[in-house]
Amino acid sequence: MWSNFFASIAGAFMYFATLTEVPILQGLIGSGMGKGPALALLLAGPALSLPNMLVIRSIMGNRKTIAFICLVVILSTVVGWIYGSIF
Numbered sequence: 001m002w003s004n005f006f007a008s009i010a011g012a013f014m015y016f017a018t019l020t021e022v023p024i025l026q027g028l029i030g031s032g033m034g035k036g037p038a039l040a041l042l043l044a045g046p047a048l049s050l051p052n053m054l055v056i057r058s059i060m061g062n063r064k065t066i067a068f069i070c071l072v073v074i075l076s077t078v079v080g081w082i083y084g085s086i087f
Contacts, residue, residue: 036084
């Protein structure tokens with residue numbers, strides 16, 4: 001569970017270009033990363049990034065931005081954990 005949570009947090013603050021996330025994850029999986037944390041990182045990465053958070057905050061405000069960030073991190077953690085448990 002903690003590795004999925006860490007991967008979700010890392011994915012939320014990383015900025016991935018559109019087609020670079022798959023080779024990055026392929027390298028991480030090749031280095032020993034589990035499939036669950038890899039999915040958590042892949043889900044949180046495109047949904048959030050630091051520039052994205054700043055833009056959302058300026059449009060929607062602090063409370064809604066924090067709620068959005070928490071939802072993305074928690075849900076990607078749970079989905080990664082479930083996927084890692086099954087596969």
